Amino acid sequence: xxxxxxxxxxKMYMTxxxxxxxxxxxxxxxxxxxxxxxxxxxFPLLSLVRDLMPQGAALGAQNSHEAHEGAFTGxxxxxxxxxxxxxxxxxxxxxxxxxxxxxxxxxxxxxRSALACGLRPILCVGETLAQRQxxxxxxxxxQQLAAALGQEPPARGFDLAYEPVWAIGTGHVARAxxxxxxxxxxxxxxxEHGAGADARILxxxxxxxxxxxxxxxxxxxxxxxxxxxxxxxxxxxxxLTAGT
Ligand code: PGA
Numbered sequence: 236x237x238x239x240x241x242x243x244x245x246k247m248y249m250t251x252x253x254x255x256x257x258x259x260x261x262x263x264x265x266x267x268x269x270x271x272x273x274x275x276x277x278f279p280l281l282s283l284v285r286d287l288m289p290q291g292a293a294l295g296a297q298n299s300h301e302a303h304e305g306a307f308t309g310x311x312x313x314x315x316x317x318x319x320x321x322x323x324x325x326x327x328x329x330x331x332x333x334x335x336x337x338x339x340x341x342x343x344x345x346x347r348s349a350l351a352c353g354l355r356p357i358l359c360v361g362e363t364l365a366q367r368q369x370x371x372x373x374x375x376x377x378q379q380l381a382a383a384l385g386q387e388p389p390a391r392g393f394d395l396a397y398e399p400v401w402a403i404g405t406g407h408v409a410r411a412x413x414x415x416x417x418x419x420x421x422x423x424x425x426x427e428h429g430a431g432a433d434a435r436i437l438x439x440x441x442x443x444x445x446x447x448x449x450x451x452x453x454x455x456x457x458x459x460x461x462x463x464x465x466x467x468x469x470x471x472x473x474x475l476t477a478g479t
Pocket of ligand 1 (some may be wrong): 398402441464
């Protein structure tokens with residue numbers, strides 16, 4: 236399933252100056268052939284990243300609105316994201332689900348609208364610590380996946396990210412074999428429903444240069460969604476080249 240997808244989720248970090256510094260320090264070395272790199276900056280930095288990022292890298296947005304256009308103050312459509320050069324969009328990151336109360340119905344709409352306008356959504360799923368401790372991990376992630384895919388699951392054109400909520404920004408990374416078994420369950424669901432024939436499933440949650448290679452060595456982990464460690468060019472490059 237190569238190239239593996241290595242994604243930088245910059246969340247609400249970075250300024251124009253910091254973006255310029257990042258790419259100055261990033262250098263000219265192309266990513267390894269077995270890796271695809273995508274940057275998810277905050278909205279106002281999209282065009283700057285598009286102009287400064289290395290050739291072959293892709294641009295993505297952290298969120299979108301499901302409508303084509305309209306009176307939705309503060310929102311951004313997939314149509315506009317595409318217009319500024321995005322090819323990816325995150326859907327249902329746990330910070331959107333838990334901090335901003337995005338419902339599954341809403342997320343299903345965002346997922347559909349991204350596909351319809353030619354963006355490649357990365358649907359994020361993941362259980363909370365309480366759900367994990369109650370032994371509900373698979374049930375929760377498969378239900379989140381089913382809700383977003385809807386009645387007619389798309390045959391291709393999207394990726395998934397498994398991000399256990401308890402591992403995001405906490406320094407507690409999932410054990411590689413535990414993540415692997417969740418990824419296997421997600422792939423099995425896709426196969427059973429004839430969905431996502433080209434989907435890669437990324438792992439996210441406290442990925443660092445020191446754990447990236449072990450995660451990527453798992454047969455069903457086909458990429459990484461990196462938050463904190465993607466803000467520093469040296470550490471993100473180490474993750475990008477881990478295991479190559
Ligand atoms: P983290 O964030 O790498 O800082 O844990 C990952 C994410 O939220 O996508």
